[in-house]
Amino acid sequence: MSRLAVVSGGGTGIGRSTAGMLAGEGYDVIVVGRRPDVLAEAVAWIGPQASAVTADASDPAQVAAVVAAVGNRPLDVLVNNAGAFVSGGDETLEDVADRWHATFDSNVLTAVLMTTALLPALRRPGGRIILTSSIAAQRGGGGPYSAAKAALHGYVLDLATSLGDQGITANVIAPGYVIDSEFFTGRMTPEGHRTRVDASLLKRAGEPQDIAxxxxxxxxxxxxxxxGQIINVNGGSVLGR
Incomplete structure (x- = not known):
């Protein structure tokens, strides 16, 4: 039986590229996302080893559908890639609370619920948990997004500590500026692009395949x-520490 991987946020960008890489490595891949049309396009692009589950990973009831798709198979790799930058005003305390809650749900709760729900299925020994963070967690500048991504760092350290004796690894990848994703849709200017590229020691933007x-x-x-590691993949925009 083929090895099995689950990739949340697998319909576009880093998630889709990661799912395609895993399929190429011989995994059966379940891609998880909220938009069925986007997931269908991703599955067609990835190939016959891919299947899709439409679910909001921040909703406990919907995560149950992912558990059902895994079924009784051992899960080899879980990539918690779902997340988003949540825009909004900060005019009132209610606005601030709404934006922070939405950001935390999208970037942290998604990883916590998916990991908790699928933990019994992870292969022992040999299971791998991988979370997608951000350069924003290392240098700030993203408000609640920076804080939420930084929370994943503490969470993965806890996972690594508690699961190590079962032979399960847990790590975070913190990407820098990556193009060909939906993250900056409607928010990126030519000047912003140049600034981010110039901040890289390699003087180029990252691509989803770099993270894959x-x-x-x-x-x-x-x-x-x-x-228990934070793996920085950012072209040298933030140096290791």
Whole structure:
């Protein structure tokens, strides 16, 4: 039986590229997202080893559909990639609370619920949990988004500590500026693009495949002794610390 991977936020950008890479490595891949039309396009692009579950990963009732799709199969790789930058006004305390709650739900609760629900299915030993964070968690500048992504760092350290004796690894990948995704839709200007590229030591933007390659390493044999780490993939925009 083929190995199994689940990728949340798998319909576009980093998630879709990661799911495609895992399928190419021989995994059956379940892509999870909120939009059935986007998921259908991703499955067609990835190929016959992919299937889709339409679910909001921040909703406990909908996460149950992902558990049902996994069924009794052992889960080898869980990539918690779902997340978003939530825009909104901060004119009132209610506005602030709404934006922070929505940001936390989208970026943190999605990972917590998916991991908790699928933890019994993860292969022991050998299961891999990978979370997608952001350069914003390392340098700030994103308000609630920076705070939410930073929360994933503490969460993965807890996972790695509690699951290590079961042979399950848990790590975070923190991407820098990545194009060909929906993250900056409607928000990126030519000046903003140039500023982000210039901030990279390699003087180029990242691509979804750059992040997928980091997942390939963590999910593969080379990552079997790597756990509890924040892996920065940002072209040198933020130096290691």
């Amino acid at each position: 390659e980091a997942v390939r390493w963590l999910a593969g044999p080379g990552g079997r002794w790597v756990t």
